[in-house]
Amino acid sequence: METKHNKGNEDTSSSEISCLDRLQELVQAQIKAICKLESDINGLLQSVNAIGALELYSFISSCVKNPRFPQIKDFIKMMEAVFTIKELAHEKLYEWYWKDVPLAWRTVFHTFSHLYAMLLLVTPRTFDPPTPCLSQKSSSVESHSTVQSKISIAKDCLEQISKRQKGEIVDQILHLSCDEHRLRQALHIMDKGIMMGKPLRTSNTNQKVWDLFSLASVTHAALVAISPQASCTVLSPSSELVTRIDDEFREVERVSAPSLTEFLRIVQAGAPVIITDAMNHWPARQTWKQLSDLLPISGERLVPVEVGSTYLHQQWSQEMMSLRQFTERFINTINRHDSQKSGGLKDQVPVGYLAQHPLFEQVPELKQFVVTPDYCYVGEEGVVEVNAWLGPEGTVSPTHQDPHHNFLCQVIGTKRLHLYAINQTQFLYPFENGMHTNSSQVDIECPDLDRFPLFTKARAKRCVLHAGEILYIPPKYWHHVRALTESLSADLLEQTKAQIHAALGRPCRLILLSEEFSTQNRIDGRIYIQHFKDISGMLGQLGMHLYSILNTHGCLHADMRTLDELVMFEVKNNCTNTKPKSASRTLLRLHRALEFIYHFMDRLHDLNPKDSAVTAGHEAYKATLHQHHSWIIRQTVSVALRTLDNKENLISRVSSTSEPVSEGSQTLKRLSEDLRAIWEHVDRLLHEFDLHRLP
Numbered sequence: 001m002e003t004k005h006n007k008g009n010e011d012t013s014s015s016e017i018s019c020l021d022r023l024q025e026l027v028q029a030q031i032k033a034i035c036k037l038e039s040d041i042n043g044l045l046q047s048v049n050a051i052g053a054l055e056l057y058s059f060i061s062s063c064v065k066n067p068r069f070p071q072i073k074d075f076i077k078m079m080e081a082v083f084t085i086k087e088l089a090h091e092k093l094y095e096w097y098w099k100d101v102p103l104a105w106r107t108v109f110h111t112f113s114h115l116y117a118m119l120l121l122v123t124p125r126t127f128d129p130p131t132p133c134l135s136q137k138s139s140s141v142e143s144h145s146t147v148q149s150k151i152s153i154a155k156d157c158l159e160q161i162s163k164r165q166k167g168e169i170v171d172q173i174l175h176l177s178c179d180e181h182r183l184r185q186a187l188h189i190m191d192k193g194i195m196m197g198k199p200l201r202t203s204n205t206n207q208k209v210w211d212l213f214s215l216a217s218v219t220h221a222a223l224v225a226i227s228p229q230a231s232c233t234v235l236s237p238s239s240e241l242v243t244r245i246d247d248e249f250r251e252v253e254r255v256s257a258p259s260l261t262e263f264l265r266i267v268q269a270g271a272p273v274i275i276t277d278a279m280n281h282w283p284a285r286q287t288w289k290q291l292s293d294l295l296p297i298s299g300e301r302l303v304p305v306e307v308g309s310t311y312l313h314q315q316w317s318q319e320m321m322s323l324r325q326f327t328e329r330f331i332n333t334i335n336r337h338d339s340q341k342s343g344g345l346k347d348q349v350p351v352g353y354l355a356q357h358p359l360f361e362q363v364p365e366l367k368q369f370v371v372t373p374d375y376c377y378v379g380e381e382g383v384v385e386v387n388a389w390l391g392p393e394g395t396v397s398p399t400h401q402d403p404h405h406n407f408l409c410q411v412i413g414t415k416r417l418h419l420y421a422i423n424q425t426q427f428l429y430p431f432e433n434g435m436h437t438n439s440s441q442v443d444i445e446c447p448d449l450d451r452f453p454l455f456t457k458a459r460a461k462r463c464v465l466h467a468g469e470i471l472y473i474p475p476k477y478w479h480h481v482r483a484l485t486e487s488l489s490a491d492l493l494e495q496t497k498a499q500i501h502a503a504l505g506r507p508c509r510l511i512l513l514s515e516e517f518s519t520q521n522r523i524d525g526r527i528y529i530q531h532f533k534d535i536s537g538m539l540g541q542l543g544m545h546l547y548s549i550l551n552t553h554g555c556l557h558a559d560m561r562t563l564d565e566l567v568m569f570e571v572k573n574n575c576t577n578t579k580p581k582s583a584s585r586t587l588l589r590l591h592r593a594l595e596f597i598y599h600f601m602d603r604l605h606d607l608n609p610k611d612s613a614v615t616a617g618h619e620a621y622k623a624t625l626h627q628h629h630s631w632i633i634r635q636t637v638s639v640a641l642r643t644l645d646n647k648e649n650l651i652s653r654v655s656s657t658s659e660p661v662s663e664g665s666q667t668l669k670r671l672s673e674d675l676r677a678i679w680e681h682v683d684r685l686l687h688e689f690d691l692h693r694l695p
Contacts, residue, residue, distance in 0.1 A: 018225075019218070019224075019226075020222050020226070022218055023121070023221075026214065026215060027121050027215070029209055030118055030215065031064070031118065031122075034060075034064045035064055037200070037210060038061050040201075040202050041111060042057065044108060044200065045085075045108065047104045048092075048102065048108060050085075050088065050108070053085045053088060053108075056081040056082075056084060056085055057081070059077065059078070059081055060082060060115075063075070063077070064078075079116070079119050079123070082116045083116055085112045086112035086113055086115075086116050088108075089105055089106075089109035089112060090109055092105040093106065093196060103198055106197045107197065107198045107199070107200050109193060109196060109197040110193045110194070110196075110197025110198050110199055110200065110212065111197070111200045112193075113190065113192060113197060113212075114210075114212040116189060117186040117187070117189040117190045117193070117215070117219075118215065120182060120185060120186040120189065121182070121186050121219070123182065180223065180226055183219060184223060184227075184300060184322075186219060187216060187220060187223060187300055187301070188320075190212055190219065191301055192320075194212060194213065194216065194362050195302075195304070199211075199212065199213075216301070217363070217365060220297075220298070220300050220301060223300050224296065224299070227300075249416065249463055249464050251461045252272050252274050252417075252419065252461050252462070252471070254273075254274045254275075255273055255274070256275075256276050256277045257275065257277040257278045260374065260375070263375050263472075266472065267405070267472075267474070270474050271421075271461075271474065272419050272463075272471060272473050272474065272477060272479075273472050274463060274465065274469050274470070274472075275373075275375070275470040275471075275472060276470075277468075278375075278470055279371075279373075279409060279411075279469070279470060280468065281371065282369065282371050282411070283368060283369045283370075283371075284369035284370055285411065285467070285468055288369065288411060288412055288488065289412065290412065290486065291390055291412065291486060291488060292327055292331075292332075294323065294366070294488075295324055295327065297363065297365050297366060298323050298359070298365070299322065299327075300322050301322060301323050301362065301363055302320055302322055303320070303322070303323050303326060303354055303357060303359065303362075304318050304319075304320055304354075304357060305320070305321055305326050305330070305353065305354055306318055306352070306354075307319055307351070307352050307353075308350070308351065309396060310396050310397070310398045311398070311436075312398050312439060323354075326352060326354060326390075329352060330351070330352030330392055331392045331486055351395055351396075353389075353390075353395040354389070354390040354391060355395075356387045356491065357387060357388050357389075358385075358386065358387055358388070359390075360386050360388060360490070370386065370409075370411075370490050373407060373409070373470060373492070375407065375470075375472070376407055385493040386490060386491070386493075387490070387491045387493070388488070388489070388491075389488070389489040389491060390487070390488050391483055391486075391487060392483070392486050393484060393485050393487075394482070395482070395483045396482050396483075397482075398439055398440065398480060399418070399420070399439065399442065399444055399478055399479065399480040400436075400439040400440065400478065400479070400480075401422075401438050401476045401479070402438070402473070402493065403475055403476060404493040405472070405473075406473040406474075406477075406492075406493055407470055407471070407472055407473075407492040407493075408465065408470065408473065408481075408489055408491055409470045409489060409490040409492065410468065410469050410470070410471075410487070410488075411467060411488045411489060411490055412467055412487060412488040413467060413483060413484070413485040413486050413487035414465065414466050414467065414483070414484045414485050414487070415464070415465045415481055415482065415483050415484060415487055415489065416462070416464050416465075416481070416482045416484055417462065417463050417464075417479055417480065417482075418444055418460040418461075418462050418479065418480040419462070419463070419478065419479045420458060420459070420460050420461075420477070420478035420479070421477060421478075422477065422478075424458050424478065425478070426454065427454045427455055427458035428440040428442055428455070428458060428478060429441045429452050429454070440478065444458075444460075444480050445480075445482075523562055523563045523564070523678060523681065563682060563685065564685060566583050566584075567584055567587070567685055567689060568689075570582060570583060570584050571584075571689050576689070577695070585694050587682070587691075588691060588692070588694050591679065591686065592624065592625055592628055594678070594682075595624045595625075595679055596624040596625045598672050598675040598676045598679060599620035599624055600613075600616060600617055600620035600621075601672035601675070602620075603619060603620055604616050605672065609647050609648040610646050612645075612646050613644040613645065613646060613647055614644050617641040617644050618638075621637060625637070
């Protein structure tokens with residue numbers, strides 16, 4: 001393996017060797033995995049009807065399978081083929097609006113960016129990859145003659161290499177190149193594949209090895225280890241902080257770490273609120289004091305930077321650069337001007353903004369520093385969308401609105417916001433067409449009242465958001481944001497009303513279900529399952545027994561919409577009693593368990609706070625589930641019932657811990673009534689199709 005020596009040192013440092021060895025092992029493991037991906041990649045290329053690309057990939061696969069691989073002639077032609085397919089996919093990404101780009105083409109781009117970057121890592125620094133001869137655009141479906149032409153070009157490149165060079169290259173291929181330029185070049189290709197592509201889904205075994213995210217992370221670590229430039233830090237930010245806030249910017253209520261029940265009331269009120277004391281446990285708050293603190297983990301990662309005042313400005317553009325380059329160019333320069341008190345020089349520095357970028361997805365190592373607040377929904381189908389906003393003082397997001405619940409978590413620095421309710425929309429003059437219909441035409445900091453006279457009627461709520469605070473912004477609430485200092489924000493976006501309610505604790509889930517049922521006379525199947533899980537979690541060991549219904553008999557169909565539709569589908573297709581599992585049989589068992597739960601809650605409501613719930617549990621069980629259970633199950637449930645806690649502690653599990661017992665008792669009563677109404681609806685449904693008789 002080649003090594004790079006530090007200044008004046010004859011030996012490479014142990015940390016450098018460790019990082020490079022780890023990268024060497026990973027690259028060799030991934031090269032061996034290529035053969036196992038043949039059917040997956042063939043199927044992918046067939047799905048996009050890329051006939052020429054299929055021929056090229058067939059050649060790539062044959063090269064890797066060759067026992068004598070790597071041969072210099074095969075290696076050069078293979079790089080040519082991989083590059084050609086990567087560029088073909090890259091062109092395809094621009095043939096549609098981004099939201100309409102077929103996922104298969106994004107997967108092709110991700111996969112072949114991965115392949116090409118990996119080959120670059122093992123290409124000796126004495127040999128320049130034959131990329132210059134690939135500048136011609138690739139057609140969407142290349143003919144056989146075109147493919148042969150490209151391979152011929154690769155052969156021409158081969159002939160230009162001396163015999164001495166051929167021998168050196170063969171000896172060095174598959175041994176990691178420690179050239180700093182080559183590592184950085186490969187890493188940036190990986191980042192483009194990650195940002196614009198979509199990972200190839202393979203078998204579980206192959207997926208663990210064939211992972212571009214891990215390859216990029218290990219490559220970055222190796223680059224930092226051998227490159228003084230990559231590991232250096234930048235100047236500290238200006239020591240001047242925002243220490244005084246005018247009274248006019250205190251128009252948004254601040255609440256200290258509200259309980260989930262309290263936060264539900266905030267959501268229902270539909271107004272923005274600043275939440276304090278809810279980020280103190282974030283590792284980012286303890287570790288990141290300035291943006292340069294992110295560089296050791298992600299400094300060489302490629303990111304898209306917005307250059308210009310705002311995305312609505314005519315001079316606005318986007319540039320790709322490493323995070324270190326972004327920090328040096330747009331943040332360190334401004335801080336240097338601050339330290340020199342250079343006055344007007346600061347205004348001459350262009351504004352750069354890493355805005356709304358999924359940095360925590362691109363660089364998974366950064367995820368450990370950010371904690372999704374309990375106020376956000378973390379369901380079984382994934383987490384909320386998280387975007388990063390990094391920039392110097394003066395970055396601006398013009399007045400706009402988002403369709404989702406928005407949690408703006410301030411990690412570093414301070415931001416000033418103007419917020420406008422939905423009823424202010426007519427005064428903000430949204431763009432009527434084009435890409436920015438969710439943005440206002442008005443520059444609220446310097447409004448043109450001749451063009452926008454109604455803006456004088458707009459009424460904003462203004463605030464300053466400090467590090468460690470979370471601003472909750474309701475859906476479609478207009479907001480304008482300006483950074484008052486160097487700043488890092490994590491923006492968490494909720495997707496639906498169901499998700500935001502589901503985040504707010506067990507009572508809130510049930511309230512949502514009952515609201516939906518009362519207004520639409522239907523029951524969402526997915527939420528019904530989640531409610532059952534939540535209630536089971538309240539009941540300790542007994543709840544584990546009830547929850548086993550789902551494990552034993554299987555969950556209801558994941559793609560169902562309502563319980564009514566599910567039952568009618570199975571009745572129509574005569575599959576209500578299919579073995580070993582049917583959704584109707586599972587629903588029947590859940591239905592019987594739900595009857596026990598609302599009977600139990602009725603009895604629990606009448607107890608004093610310190611009274612044991614054991615007797616209430618036994619009475620409810622005998623009135624409901626007892627008749628459906630075998631002797632063995634009855635004995636098991638009897639033991640579980642004896643573990644029930646007192647009323648006060650049970651209430652604390654189903655309600656916020658800060659909620660008074662009296663209020664929690666009323667919650668139980670309300671839940672009991674809601675559950676009874678839902679149970680009666682399902683009971684009528686089961687009777688209608690004679691499903692109570694199912695085994």
